[in-house]
Amino acid sequence: MRLPHAQVALLEAADADDARRIDALADEAGLKPETATGAAFALEDEGLLALAEETVESATLTDEGRAYLDEGLPEVRFYRGAIDAGADDEPAEMGPVIGAAGLDGAAVDIALSNFARKGYGKIDSGAVSADPGADPDSDPEAAALAALADGESVADEDVLAQLDRRGLVEISETTVRSARLTDDGVTTLMAGVEVAETVGQVTPELLTSGEWRDVEFAEYNVEADADEVRTGKTHVLRRQAENVKDTLVGMGFQEMQGPTVDADFWINDCLFMPQDHPARNHWDRFALDQPAQIDELPAALVERVESAHREGVGPDGEGYHSPWDLDFAKALALRGHTTSLTARHLSGEALGELEPPQRFFSIEKAYRNDTLDATHLLEFFQIEGWVMAEELSVRDLMGTFTEFYEQFGITDVQFKPHYNPYTEPSFELFGRHPETGELIEIGNSGIFRPEMLEPLGVDCDVMAWGLALERLLMLVTGAEDIRDVHGTLVDLDFLRSEEVLY
Numbered sequence: 001m002r003l004p005h006a007q008v009a010l011l012e013a014a015d016a017d018d019a020r021r022i023d024a025l026a027d028e029a030g031l032k033p034e035t036a037t038g039a040a041f042a043l044e045d046e047g048l049l050a051l052a053e054e055t056v057e058s059a060t061l062t063d064e065g066r067a068y069l070d071e072g073l074p075e076v077r078f079y080r081g082a083i084d085a086g087a088d089d090e091p092a093e094m095g096p097v098i099g100a101a102g103l104d105g106a107a108v109d110i111a112l113s114n115f116a117r118k119g120y121g122k123i124d125s126g127a128v129s130a131d132p133g134a135d136p137d138s139d140p141e142a143a144a145l146a147a148l149a150d151g152e153s154v155a156d157e158d159v160l161a162q163l164d165r166r167g168l169v170e171i172s173e174t175t176v177r178s179a180r181l182t183d184d185g186v187t188t189l190m191a192g193v194e195v196a197e198t199v200g201q202v203t204p205e206l207l208t209s210g211e212w213r214d215v216e217f218a219e220y221n222v223e224a225d226a227d228e229v230r231t232g233k234t235h236v237l238r239r240q241a242e243n244v245k246d247t248l249v250g251m252g253f254q255e256m257q258g259p260t261v262d263a264d265f266w267i268n269d270c271l272f273m274p275q276d277h278p279a280r281n282h283w284d285r286f287a288l289d290q291p292a293q294i295d296e297l298p299a300a301l302v303e304r305v306e307s308a309h310r311e312g313v314g315p316d317g318e319g320y321h322s323p324w325d326l327d328f329a330k331a332l333a334l335r336g337h338t339t340s341l342t343a344r345h346l347s348g349e350a351l352g353e354l355e356p357p358q359r360f361f362s363i364e365k366a367y368r369n370d371t372l373d374a375t376h377l378l379e380f381f382q383i384e385g386w387v388m389a390e391e392l393s394v395r396d397l398m399g400t401f402t403e404f405y406e407q408f409g410i411t412d413v414q415f416k417p418h419y420n421p422y423t424e425p426s427f428e429l430f431g432r433h434p435e436t437g438e439l440i441e442i443g444n445s446g447i448f449r450p451e452m453l454e455p456l457g458v459d460c461d462v463m464a465w466g467l468a469l470e471r472l473l474m475l476v477t478g479a480e481d482i483r484d485v486h487g488t489l490v491d492l493d494f495l496r497s498e499e500v501l502y
């Protein structure tokens, strides 16, 4: 019988009594594992090999596991430190033990909890006693780390599970295939097999010479394992932004553009935000050093905005009666919201004076010096939007959100009365997280006050909002930590997973 080279080599390496792992056979036959697997499938089809498949767990050390392998487990070092401090005789103070062990930072806590768990000793109101009979040299976790580092396996499931819980190993599952010669395989081998030269690809030479008629072509095995190919693709957040854009354009909105770094005038003053508002001086703003001020502001508008701040608008205007300083308004910062774009558009600065009805949106970054956590980063994409019409009410506002969120399958949107200096009434929006069931804040909205609109020269109603794209993404994908999605700690497995591939 004539067979391709890899199949002959594999057949000769295989055994009739013993199922042998294909990677071992590949090694012996001098084949690449994937070539051997392909050949094994082909031989299975011919009935010459019987294949079996099993899933095995394998554990590899994490960086932390590797570090402990070199330096010793923190609890073992702590035990040795305790012995050095004489704690096997009488209780010793914690400080010297930690010092003798050379531990610091998080390693101290790790040492303490495992020291007691493993029965190396006790800690009682800060005093350490060490069990003189304990034997850290045969610590099963340390032994397991060493075994894994040598490529051996660990038989004790509990120890392995413990190392996994401690984050010292990473456990992964792989499929292992093994092959055994069938009776047919044995007879075929005995009858003799020869290597048939096969051709993997048709070349121009084969075609022009006509040689293709005489050669044997390798068969494709469409079931063979192949390397996973990870092509570049648009980031899930960018894709979500595109979806939102399509949705809003479908709802009749036009896109706004404008600067990322802007004058406080456009970010705050035009929104009737008093200059002594905490958010304006506060550490949560990213000010610009160079240049520190905008070159130009429209003088007439500045005058109207200043007057609204000082005296209010209309006959009953109150204003803030607080100082208003042009230099303060000219200061440049990374915008803390994209409502600066709304201000520029409503004032006519961006596209000239606008007549109702109008609908505008933007999906752009806003920056806040927040504390990082599962729902906050220093920057986020804000879905800004506004509608200008002769008459608008809260029903219009809520109806718009209901229509918008429904397109993303989100039907449980809740509204909570809120306060913004520039809207009245104002509402915060909440959505229910599909995984945790918790209500999370997804946006802020309202109907602009006359103190904002009049100086901008708008004499009809405007309702507006800022929604967080990241929060929408969390509701859509079930992501529980925004840091998995973007930033420096992203979870690549999550980003590659099916749930974000919709």
Ligand SMILES: N[C@@H](Cc1ccccc1)C(=O)O
Pocket (backbone or CB within 6 Å): 336, 337, 338, 339, 420, 423, 444, 445, 446, 464, 465, 466, 467
């Ligand atoms: N600027 C608000 C959002 C908002 C925009 C327009 C009107 C009302 C609210 C924020 O960042 O939270």
